[in-house]
Amino acid sequence: MKNTIKVLLAEDHTIVRNGIISLLNDETDIEIVADAKNGQEVIAYLKSGLEPDVILTDINMPDMNGIELINELRADYPQIKILILTMMEHEKYVTLCLDAGAHGYLLKNVNIAEIVFAIKQITSGYKYICTGISLNLLAQTNLRDINNGSNNSKSDVEISKREIEILSLIAQGYTNSEIADKLFTSKRTIEGNRQNLLEKTGTKNTAALVSFVVRNRIID
Structure with missing residues (x-):
């Protein structure tokens, strides 16, 4: 039996966050274990003992953005895979995130199938950049x-x-x-x-x- 992939979602827009949760809830081998509005809430979850396999995070968030979160995670939680989900498609942001330690980069116009595929790819040890980019x-x-x-x-x-x-x-x-x-x-x-x-x-x-x-x- 396959292990369920545990995902912590970081997204500051409530409607977007709830939409992603609703779509991923239909996946039998992926579980949203928590959701956060910014990087600080993600770190708080991890310090409380939560152990996600993947953090699916936006870049633009208040208090602690996605780039700052990547740096924190790479230093203190290197075992966690990081998947960016953002509207920012410029090459410099892709490079910035991957160089910082992200394992994948998706645009928010992808469908749920590509999000699922990306999650499975990075947990299998690969990196993933969405098709559009x-x-x-x-x-x-x-x-x-x-x-x-x-x-x-x-x-x-x-x-x-x-x-x-x-x-x-x-x-x-x-x-x-x-x-x-x-x-x-x-x-x-x-x-x-x-x-x-x-x-x-x-x-x-x-x-x-x-x-x-x-x-x-x-x-x-």
Whole structure:
């Protein structure tokens, strides 16, 4: 039997916080063990003995924001995974959070399936950046490569026809659930395929995976 992933949610907007709790409550293997309005409340929960596996936190919060919270957690609670959920999509915030020690970064326009997938990814030891940001970073990387005149040779990684279909849909920004619907299979199967692709290509997240397959001309 799988262990339930315990999540502590930090979000200062009550409606948003309650909405996330309501959606995640439908997940059988994820449990919201507490919710907080800012980083100080998160630290108070941890000092009281609460032991979440993941802290799902916004960046913009009063009293102690997400960046300050990451720094506190990395110093005193390094075993806890940190997943950012924010409206801030600029590359500098992604870099700032990941460099500080966050394990994942999501925008608030993602659907619940991608939040669930991200939670499972980071608790499995991977990092995760949402598809929207991944594609933006990929576009910037490709532009820099063009300007610098760089050229990568095709990889020897063996990718099946079905995996190429999945990679193409990932690159277009579809979620696991949407890919499953399009390919008439289950979300769990797509999650497994995505994980296999990460391992095959030696990449750590969706951004790196998409960059790998495009730059090696596995997909156009």
